[in-house]
Every structure is written in structure tokens, then in C-alpha cells.
Amino acid sequence: MSKGKINRIKDKAFGILGLVATLSGLIILAFFIGQILYEGLSRLDLDFMKDLPSRKPEKAGIFTAWVGTLWVLVMTTLFAFPLGVSAGIYLEEYAKKGKFSDLLEINISNLAGVPSIIYGLLGLEIFGRVMNLGNSLLAGSFTLALLILPIIIVATREAVRAVPNTLRMASYGLGASKWQTIWNQILPASMGGIFTGVILAISRAVGETAPLIVVGALAYVPFAPSGPMDEFTVLPIQIFNWISRPQHGFAVNAAAAIIILLGITFIMNGIAVYLRNRWQKKINW
Amino acid sequence: MSQTGHKIQSKNVDVFYGDNKALSNINLNIIPNTVTALIGPSGCGKSTFLRLLNRMNDYIDSFSMNGQVTMDGQDIYGPKVQVEELRTNIGMVFQKPNPFPKSIFENVAYGLKIQGVKDKKFIANRVETALKQSALWDEVKDDLKKPALSLSGGQQQRLCIARALAVDPKVILMDEPTSALDPISTAKIEELIFELKQKYTIVIVTHNMQQAGRVSDYTAFFYMGELIEFDETTNIFTHPKEERTQNYITGRFG
Numbered sequence: 001m002s003k004g005k006i007n008r009i010k011d012k013a014f015g016i017l018g019l020v021a022t023l024s025g026l027i028i029l030a031f032f033i034g035q036i037l038y039e040g041l042s043r044l045d046l047d048f049m050k051d052l053p054s055r056k057p058e059k060a061g062i063f064t065a066w067v068g069t070l071w072v073l074v075m076t077t078l079f080a081f082p083l084g085v086s087a088g089i090y091l092e093e094y095a096k097k098g099k100f101s102d103l104l105e106i107n108i109s110n111l112a113g114v115p116s117i118i119y120g121l122l123g124l125e126i127f128g129r130v131m132n133l134g135n136s137l138l139a140g141s142f143t144l145a146l147l148i149l150p151i152i153i154v155a156t157r158e159a160v161r162a163v164p165n166t167l168r169m170a171s172y173g174l175g176a177s178k179w180q181t182i183w184n185q186i187l188p189a190s191m192g193g194i195f196t197g198v199i200l201a202i203s204r205a206v207g208e209t210a211p212l213i214v215v216g217a218l219a220y221v222p223f224a225p226s227g228p229m230d231e232f233t234v235l236p237i238q239i240f241n242w243i244s245r246p247q248h249g250f251a252v253n254a255a256a257a258i259i260i261l262l263g264i265t266f267i268m269n270g271i272a273v274y275l276r277n278r279w280q281k282k283i284n285w
Numbered sequence: 286m287s288q289t290g291h292k293i294q295s296k297n298v299d300v301f302y303g304d305n306k307a308l309s310n311i312n313l314n315i316i317p318n319t320v321t322a323l324i325g326p327s328g329c330g331k332s333t334f335l336r337l338l339n340r341m342n343d344y345i346d347s348f349s350m351n352g353q354v355t356m357d358g359q360d361i362y363g364p365k366v367q368v369e370e371l372r373t374n375i376g377m378v379f380q381k382p383n384p385f386p387k388s389i390f391e392n393v394a395y396g397l398k399i400q401g402v403k404d405k406k407f408i409a410n411r412v413e414t415a416l417k418q419s420a421l422w423d424e425v426k427d428d429l430k431k432p433a434l435s436l437s438g439g440q441q442q443r444l445c446i447a448r449a450l451a452v453d454p455k456v457i458l459m460d461e462p463t464s465a466l467d468p469i470s471t472a473k474i475e476e477l478i479f480e481l482k483q484k485y486t487i488v489i490v491t492h493n494m495q496q497a498g499r500v501s502d503y504t505a506f507f508y509m510g511e512l513i514e515f516d517e518t519t520n521i522f523t524h525p526k527e528e529r530t531q532n533y534i535t536g537r538f539g
Contacts, residue, residue, distance in 0.1 A: 097346060164383075166381060167386075169377075169379060170379065170384075170445070171395075172341065172372065173341065173376065173377035173449070174372065174399065175371075175399065176369065177399075
């Protein structure tokens with residue numbers, strides 16, 4: 001066989017391999033979603049959203065869980081967004097480049113890769129015990145905020161770094177201070193990237209189970225939380241709890257709850273994609 | 286050229302980037318209401334000198350300097366100097382047009398707004414004046430709300446000049462302002478420079494010998510971080526005292 005022919009066969013072989021690799025991921029995901037929808041869709045109704053937990057699967061609902069998830073989502077964002085964005089801006093615009101900032105950078109990237117259960121243990125000790133917040137919403141949200149902080153910092157830094165330097169110089173050249181330049185030029189130009197990063201980080205936080213279990217989120221909470229010091233549960237924990245029960249009815253409930261959780265995640269990712277595209281169109285250098 | 290006095294004066298200025306000496310013992314006086322061209326081959330330090338005058342080098346971490354730069358007798362590197370205020374007196378136009386991704390109006394009004402000016406009428410007047418001064422008014426007066434980035438390159442650069450004029454500076458620094466523009470836009474900017482020197486003192490870095498000859502009253506030739514020669518432009522171009530100047534302007538090197 002000629003060399004050209006062998007190369008062409010290799011080319012084709014890799015093309016097929018790539019296709020199989022892509023499809024296998026998609027097929028598994030599609031199968032999973034299909035099964036969840038098949039099992040859970042009929043269980044989804046307004047009562048399921050409004051009902052409190054119960055020992056009988058047909059009477060149990062996810063009210064406490066989705067309200068808890070919403071609380072956690074809002075509070076985590078409230079803590080993580082200002083902290084993460086400020087830290088990212090500081091590191092990019094204020095901190096002098098040097099060994100120290102390199103060290104910080106490496107460590108922040110490393111933090112993004114620490115297993116979430118470690119954050120749970122940290123949260124349990126610091127927020128739960130030292131700060132005496134117990135297994136409250138506040139403790140859980142602090143822990144998740146800590147977990148997604150590195151992701152937000154890295155996303156912010158990347159978005160800020162992508163702002164061309166000529167824009168900074170133009171602003172400084174007109175007599176703007178550093179803060180005025182950040183507020184009037186850099187932040188508006190990098191908001192798309194920052195929001196995208198924040199939303200993706202939060203949608204990760206919404207799906208987290210392990211750290212919240214460690215902090216002490218309960219599977220059974222008789223009432224939906226009404227304040228930051230209340231005990232709480234979230235959708236993933238509710239799902240985890242139902243799946244470990246023997247009755248088939250609870251498996252159906254779990255499938256229905258998964259649909260809701262997936263829905264929340266999809267919506268958030270959709271918003272992230274939308275924002276990214278919108279901002280990219282708005283700003284053309 | 287009969288004007289006397291100095292607008293900007295540099296005395297024994299050395300500039301370093303880390304251990305690298307970028308400028309060495311520069312003594313140069315900029316005379317009010319004139320155009321001074323800084324010429325020289327790439328890397329000769331002319332842009333560094335320009336950025337020294339409004340302290341734009343401060344943003345380079347490894348930057349350090351010796352000597353003194355004064356404007357109207359005041360040390361611009363003095364401890365009491367507010368950099369922000371200094372830059373409203375010494376405006377800058379950059380190599381590549383760099384309007385903000387905002388409307389035309391917002392671009393010109395930016396300098397005033399960050400100074401805290403709230404008076405809308407005052408701002409609108411200033412914007413109009415600045416756009417007229419930069420010969421852009423007739424082209425944009427009906428669409429001041431349009432994004433600045435929708436303008437052509439030459440218009441963008443004139444917008445950047447208007448933006449600098451709006452804060453009412455005394456001195457305007459231009460760092461190769463036409464290097465990214467076509468010949469027609471370049472001619473417009475050069476015409477503009479000629480107009481502006483009635484009111485402002487202009488320092489321009491250029492790679493284009495003809496441009497230096499056309500627009501400037503004084504020319505400073507930099508080479509390898511040193512100021513080789515500084516004189517009235519006609520003298521520099523007709524009988525330079527230094528052989529290196531002669532060689533550079535006749536295109537024998539650089």
C-alpha cells in the first residue's frame with residue numbers, strides 16, 4: 001500500500017473514532033434524561049411542588065427542597081459574587097506582578113480543584129462550630145460560597161485581562177483614577193465574561209450535595225426555611241434521600257425532582273450562554 | 286519662531302526599565318504654542334520620553350527615573366502632584382484610535398464626567414466645541430448617540446483628539462497619531478494639528494519624516510536613548526549639526 005493511502009485510512013479511522021467518542025457521551029446522557037423523563041414526568045404537578053415531605057411517596061413533595069435550593073442559590077450568590085469579583089479585580093488591576101502574585105494565582109487555581117467534601121469539612125468546622133452557625137442556611141451558603149469563590153475569581157481575572165490595555169490607557173490619559181477606570185471602562189467591558197463565570201459557578205453550587213451533607217443539611221425538614229438561620233434541605237439531598245429508600249414510589253419522586261433540578265441548571269446555563277453572546281456582540285474591538 | 290519661555294522642561298532625565306537604560310541625560314525644553322516633533326528609529330526612546338510628560342510610564346512596573354520634568358515650573362513628579370489633575374492639563378492621543386465602546390457623545394464627555402461635572406448644558410457645549418475643534422462636528426452632529434466604534438479609523442482618531450480637548454488641556458501629546466490611518470485621514474489630522482497649536486502646545490512622536498517636516502516647529506532627534514539634536518525643524522531638515530541626524534533624515538539608517 002502506498003503511503004498516501006495509509007494516511008487516508010488513518011484519517012478516516014480517527015474521524016470514526018471521534019464520532020463514536022462524541023456520540024457515546026451524548027447517547028448515555030440522552031438515555032439518562034429519557035429515563036428520568038419517562039419515570040418522573042407523570043409525577044410532576046403543582047401538588048408535588050407544594051407538598052411537604054412525607055413517609056408516603058404519593059403524598060411527599062419537594063416544597064422544602066426547592067425553597068431551600070432557592071435560598072441557598074440567592075445567599076451563595078450574595079456572598080460569593082462581590083468577594084470573588086473584587087478579588088479578581090484586585091489581583092488583575094492592583095496587585096503588583098511578582099513572585100507573590102504568581103503564588104496566589106497557582107493556589108487559587110488549585111483551590112478550584114479541591115474536592116467539594118473538603119470544603120464541607122472546612123465549613124462544618126469554621127461556620128458550623130467556630131462561628132456557631134450550626135446547620136443553618138447561613139452555614140451552608142457560606143460553605144458553597146467558599147467552594148465557588150476560586151471559580152469566580154479565575155473567571156473575573158480572565159474577563160478583566162481580556163479588556164485591551166489601550167482602553168485603560170485612554171481612560172488614565174483623560175485623568176481618570178484607577179477606580180474610575182475600573183468602574184467606567186473595565187467592568188462594563190468585562191461584565192459578560194464575569195456574569196458567565198459567576199452563573200456557571202452558581203449552577204455548580206446548586207448541584208452540590210457532599211459539602212452540604214457534611215455541614216448538616218437535613219433530608220427531612222418539616223417546614224420550608226423562612227430565614228437565614230433556619231435548618232434547610234436542598235434538591236440534591238432530597239433526591240439522594242429518596243433514591244436510597246426501598247419503595248418504588250420514592251424512585252419516581254426522585255426522578256421528578258431531578259427534572260426540576262436539571263431544569264434549574266439548564267436555565268442558568270442558558271442565561272450564561274445568552275449573556276456571553278450578547279456582550280460579545282455589543283463590544284467589538 | 287520668536288516665542289520664548291518653556292512650557293515643559295526636562296533636566297538631566299534618565300529613564301530605566303529594570304536595569305535597562307531607556308533614556309539618558311535628556312535636556313529638552315518644549316516651547317508654548319508650538320509643535321515639537323520627536324523623531325528617531327524604533328526603540329530610541331522617543332515614545333518613552335513622550336509618556337514621561339504625562340506620567341503614563343508609571344503603569345510599567347519596572348519603570349524608574351532620575352532627573353526632573355517640570356511643567357510651568359512645577360515638578361510633575363513631585364510628591365504633591367495629583368496625577369489625575371496633571372493629565373487633565375496634558376492630554377494624550379494614542380497610536381491606534383482607542384475610543385471607548387460607548388456613544389460618540391459619551392466618549393467626548395467622559396473626561397468631564399469623571400471630574401464630577403454634572404451640568405448637562407455645560408457638558409453638551411464642551412462636547413460640541415471639542416468636536417468642532419477636531420473638525421468632526423459636521424460629520425457626526427446628527428448621530429452623537431451612535432457608537433464611537435462605528436466611525437471610520439480617521440474619524441475615531443479625531444474623536445480621540447476631541448475627547449482630549451474636552452477637558453481643556455494646555456498640552457497635547459500625540460504618539461504616532463496617524464500611523465494607523467490612510468493618507469487622507471492623515472492629512473486631516475495634520476491640518477488639525479496646525480490649527481490646534483494656536484491654543485495648545487503639542488508634542489508629537491512620528492516615524493514619518495515628511496510629517497515632522499510638515500507639522501512641527503521644533504524637532505528633537507533621539508537615538509539609542511539619547512537626545513542627539515534639538516532645533517527648529519527647518520534647521521534640522523536643512524542643515525543639521527550632527528552627522529547622525531543627517532543620516533537619519535536622509536534615510537541612510539533607521
